[in-house]
Amino acid sequence: MNPRNLFAELKRRNVIRMAGLYLVGAWLLTQIASTILPLFGAPEWLPQSVVILLAIGFIPALVFAWVFELTPEGFKLDEDVPAQQSIAPQTARRMDRVIIVVLVLALAYFCFDKFVLTPQREAALIATAGAPNEHKTATDSKSIAVLPLVNESGEKDEQYFSDGLSEDLITALSQFAGLKVIGRNSSFQFRDSKESSETIGAKLGVAHLLEGSVRRAADVVRISAELVNATDGSTLWSRHYDRPYKDLFKLQDDITTAVASALKAKLLNAPDVTVQSDRPPSGNLAAYNAYLQGQFYFARDTAEDYRKAIASYKDAIALDPQYALAYARLALTETFFSEYSRSTAKQNLADAREAVDRALALDPDLSGAHSARGLLLLFTDIDVAGTEAEFKRAVQLAPNDANAIASLAQARAALGHPEAAIEPIRRAIAADPLSANWYSLLEDDLIAVGRLDEAEAAVRRELTLHASNGALARLSTIDVLRGKAAAALEKAEQVAEGKSRDFALANARQIGSNRAAADAALKTAIDRQAKTNPYLISRLYALRNDPKKVFEWLDRAWAERDSDISILYYDPFLLRYKSDPRFAAFCKMVGLPTPAEVAASSKA
Numbered sequence: 001m002n003p004r005n006l007f008a009e010l011k012r013r014n015v016i017r018m019a020g021l022y023l024v025g026a027w028l029l030t031q032i033a034s035t036i037l038p039l040f041g042a043p044e045w046l047p048q049s050v051v052i053l054l055a056i057g058f059i060p061a062l063v064f065a066w067v068f069e070l071t072p073e074g075f076k077l078d079e080d081v082p083a084q085q086s087i088a089p090q091t092a093r094r095m096d097r098v099i100i101v102v103l104v105l106a107l108a109y110f111c112f113d114k115f116v117l118t119p120q121r122e123a124a125l126i127a128t129a130g131a132p133n134e135h136k137t138a139t140d141s142k143s144i145a146v147l148p149l150v151n152e153s154g155e156k157d158e159q160y161f162s163d164g165l166s167e168d169l170i171t172a173l174s175q176f177a178g179l180k181v182i183g184r185n186s187s188f189q190f191r192d193s194k195e196s197s198e199t200i201g202a203k204l205g206v207a208h209l210l211e212g213s214v215r216r217a218a219d220v221v222r223i224s225a226e227l228v229n230a231t232d233g234s235t236l237w238s239r240h241y242d243r244p245y246k247d248l249f250k251l252q253d254d255i256t257t258a259v260a261s262a263l264k265a266k267l268l269n270a271p272d273v274t275v276q277s278d279r280p281p282s283g284n285l286a287a288y289n290a291y292l293q294g295q296f297y298f299a300r301d302t303a304e305d306y307r308k309a310i311a312s313y314k315d316a317i318a319l320d321p322q323y324a325l326a327y328a329r330l331a332l333t334e335t336f337f338s339e340y341s342r343s344t345a346k347q348n349l350a351d352a353r354e355a356v357d358r359a360l361a362l363d364p365d366l367s368g369a370h371s372a373r374g375l376l377l378l379f380t381d382i383d384v385a386g387t388e389a390e391f392k393r394a395v396q397l398a399p400n401d402a403n404a405i406a407s408l409a410q411a412r413a414a415l416g417h418p419e420a421a422i423e424p425i426r427r428a429i430a431a432d433p434l435s436a437n438w439y440s441l442l443e444d445d446l447i448a449v450g451r452l453d454e455a456e457a458a459v460r461r462e463l464t465l466h467a468s469n470g471a472l473a474r475l476s477t478i479d480v481l482r483g484k485a486a487a488a489l490e491k492a493e494q495v496a497e498g499k500s501r502d503f504a505l506a507n508a509r510q511i512g513s514n515r516a517a518a519d520a521a522l523k524t525a526i527d528r529q530a531k532t533n534p535y536l537i538s539r540l541y542a543l544r545n546d547p548k549k550v551f552e553w554l555d556r557a558w559a560e561r562d563s564d565i566s567i568l569y570y571d572p573f574l575l576r577y578k579s580d581p582r583f584a585a586f587c588k589m590v591g592l593p594t595p596a597e598v599a600a601s602s603k604a
Contacts, residue, residue, distance in 0.1 A: 010066075013066050013088065014065055014091055014092050015065045015066050017092060018062060018065035020099055021095060021098060021102065022057075022058055022061050024099065024106055025102050026054040026055075026058070027106060028102060030051050031109055033046075066078070069086065069091075070091050071086075072087070142179050142264075142265060143181075143182075143205065144173060144179065144180070144181055144182070144206055144208040144209070144259070145181075145190075145204045145209055146169045146170045146173065147190050147191075147193075147200075147209055147210065148163055148166045148187070148188050149163075149166045149212050149213055149225075150214070151163075152214065152222075153215050153216050153217065160295070160297075161214070162214045163188070163295070163296055163299075164292030164295055165223070166184075166188075167278070168278055168279075169210065169259075171276065171277070171278055174276075174398070174400045174401065175276065176260050176263075176265035178266075179260070179263060179400075180206065180431065181400065182204050182431060183402055183403075183432030184299070185434065185435030186204055186432045186433055186435050189434050197209055197228050197229075197230045197232075197233040198233065200230065201230025202230075203433070203434065206230060207229070207230055207231065208227060209227075210226070210227055210228075210259060211225075211226055212224045218245075219244055219245045219246070220242060220243070220244060220245060221242075221251065222240070222241065222242050223241045223251065223255070224240050224241075225238065225241075225255050225258075225259075226239075227259055227263075236262055237258060237262045239255070239258065246285065248285060248288075249279055249283065274365040274397055276366070277325075278291065278325055280316070280319075280322070280323040280325075281322050281324070282320050284319055284320045284323075286319050287316045287317075287326070290313070290315040290326075291312070291313065291316040291323070291326050293308075293312040294310075294312035294313040294326070294330075294333070295309075295329070297312060298329065306337040306340065309329075309333045310330060310333050310334060310337065313333065314330065317330065324362035324366050324369060325363075325366060327355045327356065327362065327369070328366060328371075328372045330351075330352075330355045331351075331352040331373070332375065334349070334352035334355065335348070335349065335352045335372070335376050338379065349376070349380050352372075352376050353376060353380065356369060356376055359372070360373065367395075367397035367398035367401060367404060368394075370391070370393045370397065371390070371391060371394045371403065371407065374386075374387045374388075374389075374391045375407070378563060378566055379563050380561075382561060382591070383591060384411060384414045384591070385591065387411045387414070388408065388412060388415060391404055391407045391408035391411050392408055394408070395408050405424050405427065406425045406427075406438050406441065408424070409424035409425050410441050413570050414566045414567065414568075414569055414570070414592075415592070415593055415598070415601075416592075416595075416597075416598030416601070416602075417569075417598070417602065418448040419445070419448075421445045422442065422445050422446065422449075425438050425445065426442065434465060435465070436462045436466035436471075439461065439462035440468075440471065440474070443458045443459050443471075443474050444570050445570055447481065447570075448569075448570035452481060456478050459474050459475050459478070460475075469501065472494050472495045473492070473503065475491045476489075476491040476492040476495070476504045476507065476508055477507060479508075480508060483511065485511045488511065489505070491504070491508075492504035492505045493505070499529060499532075502528055503525060503529070503536050503539075503540070506518075506521040506522055506525040506540050507539070509521035510522070510540060510543035518544070522540055525537060525540060530556075533564065534553050534557040534559075535553070535557035535562045535565055535567075537553045538551075538553035538556075538557060539571065539573045539574060541553060542574055542577065543573055547577055547580060547582070551577075551582045551583075551586065554574075558586075558590055565590055565592075568587070569598070583595065584596070
């Protein structure tokens with residue numbers, strides 16, 4: 001048949017109109033289904049089934065329009081309808097009007113979804129990104145945030161001292177059962193804040209605030225402390241202290257006891273719980289002062305400040321060689337510093353191992369020492385099982401330590417159970433809601449189990465707290481997993497120069513249609529990152545569907561002891577190969593459970 005005649009016949013039989021009407025109507029139906037069905041608790045496969053059924057029905061609808069014609073007596077075969085009796089032109093006009101109506105409805109729904117529903121969904125997701133899945137309850141009456149004590153000494157160099165006393169109060173109050181205490185990272189964001197008590201309490205999710213000031217002059221410490229009802233700003237308890245500096249520890253205990261009494265909180269008394277303290281066992285105030293300086297520098301999280309923190313912890317140890325916590329913090333700082341200084345990393349980690357061994361020899365029941373060893377085992381030996389054991393002990397010793405709880409959860413994710421890590425990490429975020437520290441772990445676990453919308457909301461929440469390259473790169477990763485090459489590339493290009501950008505660009509390029517660009521991005525990543533990040537190059541080959549190269553680069557990662565191997569069980573790209581026998585063999589080699597062992601432990 002002549003193409004022109006075919007087109008004319010398609011128009012006469014209203015097949016083209018049927019195609020347009022069907023496509024517009026199908027789009028509208030799928031959009032409505034994706035919005036309405038979840039409201040009624042429909043399973044995830046139901047909206048997908050609607051799309052599949054509509055796609056299957058497209059061709060039959062066109063065939064029906066070709067074969068049959070609508071007549072006053074109903075549908076008849078087109079060939080049985082005489083030309084003079086055909087009402088196809090009238091049917092065409094009616095279909096045109098229906099198409100216009102459906103287009104208007106589709107446009108209206110599109111606008112409603114874009115400008116009303118989508119912002120509401122995003123706001124809801126971001127608001128709940130760090131919260132547990134259960135329904136939110138009213139703020140716990142036994143909850144408190146210790147705001148940084150104001151340094152009134154007149155010297156900026158004394159801020160480490162006022163910050164240290166604030167941290168000591170946080171640690172001490174965390175020893176009480178049933179008392180929610182907000183972590184340092186969140187509460188310290190309100191230093192010099194002009195916001196009301198109600199606003200601060202709402203942002204931190206607490207009913208009470210402890211605020212005040214500290215002045216140290218010669219041999220006297222003056223502290224003013226006030227316990228405030230966050231709801232109305234009323235004072236529940238306040239006290240002014242003037243004490244000799246030599247009585248500092250007694251002064252801290254008095255404040256802690258008074259606050260706990262006002263909140264009717266009792267000390268933890270579980271069998272495995274040992275009181276955790278940041279004070280030197282000898283009571284040496286000079287050692288404690290050096291320790292506080294180390295804490296101040298460590299919290300600033302830069303390479304230079306890590307150097308200063310290491311020096312301060314060593315000063316504390318020199319003043320009190322039995323100071324177990326100073327050894328533990330030294331080990332932790334050396335471990336973190338190894339990531340900044342590749343040239344000295346081996347020595348940093350060796351020093352960290354020596355320090356943490358000394359800490360545990362001095363105090364086997366020191367939670368912070370077990371946490372430090374857990375992290376060190378991950379960095380040096382990629383010993384995930386050992387890491388889990390250390391963080392498990394840390395949590396037993398300090399049940400309210402959100403950092404230890406989240407670290408234990410992530411160790412279990414590394415052993416093949418990322419879904420089990422999500423809620424504990426959400427609880428850590430609830431205990432430190434304005435800290436970006438734990439969001440990256442939450443995002444990784446959500447991505448691993450395919451909850452991409454929640455992961456994206458968590459990333460966007462993290463970005464409101466701290467605009468890190470890692471968070472921007474994860475946004476790109478989410479689009480890679482969605483198969484959105486252009487969007488993934490656009491987000492990757494927003495990442496600053498460095499490792500994160502190299503891999504974000506390379507990941508996005510691998511799923512695009514430009515193979516030359518994909519090859520070039522892979523080469524760039526290999527040229528720049530092969531020595532230090534071989535694991536992430538194996539991920540690029542996973543995106544390229546090249547299993548031979550995937551396992552070659554995994555072997556190189558093990559040879560280099562690349563600590564990223566620990567993310568294998570929550571890496572959605574490498575997990576594509578978990579049914580490959582080489583995956584199980586690799587897991588055995590590096591000390592991770594095999595997929596079969598993970599499956600068995602999930603059923604246990």
